[in-house]
Structure formats: structure tokens, C-alpha cells
Amino acid sequence: EVVLTQSPGTLSLSPGxxxxxxxxxxxxxxSSYLAWYQQKPGQAPRLLIYGASSRASGIxxxxxxxxxxxxxxxTISRLEPEDxxxxxxxxxxxxxxxxxxxxxxxxxx
Amino acid sequence: xxxLVESGGGLVQPGGSLRLSCAASGFxxxxxxxxxxxxxxxxxxxxxxxxxGSGSGGATEYVDSVRGRFxxxxxxxxxxxxxxxxxxxxxxxxxxxxxKDRGSSSGWGFDCWGQGTLVIVSS
Numbered sequence: 001e002v003v004l005t006q007s008p009g010t011l012s013l014s015p016g017x018x019x020x021x022x023x024x025x026x027x028x029x030x031s032s033y034l035a036w037y038q039q040k041p042g043q044a045p046r047l048l049i050y051g052a053s054s055r056a057s058g059i060x061x062x063x064x065x066x067x068x069x070x071x072x073x074x075t076i077s078r079l080e081p082e083d084x085x086x087x088x089x090x091x092x093x094x095x096x097x098x099x100x101x102x103x104x105x106x107x108x109x
Numbered sequence: 110x111x112x113l114v115e116s117g118g119g120l121v122q123p124g125g126s127l128r129l130s131c132a133a134s135g136f137x138x139x140x141x142x143x144x145x146x147x148x149x150x151x152x153x154x155x156x157x158x159x160x161x162g163s164g165s166g167g168a169t170e171y172v173d174s175v176r177g178r179f180x181x182x183x184x185x186x187x188x189x190x191x192x193x194x195x196x197x198x199x200x201x202x203x204x205x206x207x208x209k210d211r212g213s214s215s216g217w218g219f220d221c222w223g224q225g226t227l228v229i230v231s232s
Contacts, residue, residue: 032216044206051217101153
């Protein structure tokens with residue numbers, strides 16, 4: 001089973017700053033099967049990025065996904081007030097098992 | 110509008126059973142893979158089970174912790190996804206989300222989530 005590690009656990013930033021979130025896999029992951037989600041308190045998660053770098057419908061272009069192999073990154077170029085949330089990466093492996101990372105909380109500094 | 114509406118959650122004793130349902134609308138339900146994802150109180154997301162769409166044969170898979178106790182199924186004529194949960198444990202307590210994949214097999218990204226239904230396993 002592929003284990004995803006996300007860092008940092010918490011990121012404290014101000015609106016307008018750049019956020020860089022890391023997702024590292026215990027073994028190589030197909031880029032096609034790497035996704036990022038945003039979850040706000042009391043809400044269901046929302047798909048941001050699929051295929052490691054493709055933005056989902058309606059997602060602003062300040063959300064940028066990059067990476068391959070075992071290292072993936074979600075960058076939020078300029079934080080808006082509505083971007084403070086928890087972010088999860090997710091992968092799907094050849095064993096047909098999906099796993100999520102533990103999440104990175106982006107909070108207001 | 111794509112919509113998923115879960116039902117069936119509630120309080121159940123350890124060892125008990127519960128069946129969750131998810132009514133889907135706004136898309137061709139049979140085509141897409143569907144999953145259940147859960148979130149224990151104050152914790153992260155955990156994928157529980159999936160079932161592929163008609164184009165991928167309706168195959169199913171489970172996380173190890175529920176295999177043999179939970180059964181996922183779908184009724185394409187009713188546009189409904191199910192999760193039969195037996196031999197429930199305290200650690201199964203969570204909000205259970207019904208989710209739609211972008212593809213007929215899983216892994217392409219969950220592009221629609223229900224509002225979630227809370228399952229509490231407690232004596």
C-alpha cells in the first residue's frame with residue numbers, strides 16, 4: 001500500500017502570500033492518479049487538482065499542481081481569505097487501493 | 110446539477126449493522142465509478158470502498174479494515190449506491206461520504222461529494 005506523507009502539518013500565512021504544500025509517496029505514483037482536495041470546516045471536500053496538474057472545473061488558476069514520481073506539490077500563488085482550509089492529497093495505486101494523505105492545514109497568521 | 114444525497118446513518122451498537130444509501134442525480138450514474146469515503150470526528154479522510162462503472166465491469170474493492178464486514182453495491186436502475194455495514198466497531202464511527210469519480214474506474218479524482226451521513230457506533 002502506498003503511504004502519502006504531507007508537509008507541513010500546519011502552514012500559517014497571511015492573505016496574499018504564497019503557499020507551498022508537499023505530498024510525498026512511499027513509492028512511485030502515476031501522475032494520472034494523483035489528486036488534491038480542499039476541505040473547509042463543516043463541509044465536504046472539494047476536488048481542486050486531478051492528474052497531478054489539471055485544475056478541476058471552476059477552480060481558480062492560483063491553484064497549481066506539479067510533480068511526478070514520489071514528490072508532488074500544490075502551490076497557491078496568492079492566498080485569498082477563502083483559501084484557508086485543510087488540503088489533502090490522494091493517490092490510486094495498481095492494487096486498486098486509494099489512499100489519502102493526512103492533510104495540511106493552512107491557517108491565518 | 111450533479112447531486113449525491115446520502116441517508117441511513119445513525120446510532121448503532123457494536124456488532125450491529127447499518128445500510129447507507131446514496132441517491133444520485135444529474136449524471137449518467139451507471140457510467141461512473143463510485144466510492145465511500147469516511148472521516149472520523151476531527152480526523153482526516155479515509156477511502157472505504159469503491160465500485161466501478163458499467164464500462165469497467167462493476168468491480169469492487171475495500172480498505173483492509175472493512176473487508177469482509179462491509180459490502181458496496183449499486184442499483185443503476187435506481188441511480189443509487191449502497192454500503193451494507195455489518196459487525197460494526199467503535200472505530201467505524203465517522204461521517205460517511207458518497208463520492209463520484211471522474212471516470213468509469215477509480216482514481217481519476219472525486220469530482221462530486223455528498224453532504225455526508227454520520228454513523229456512530231457506541232453502546
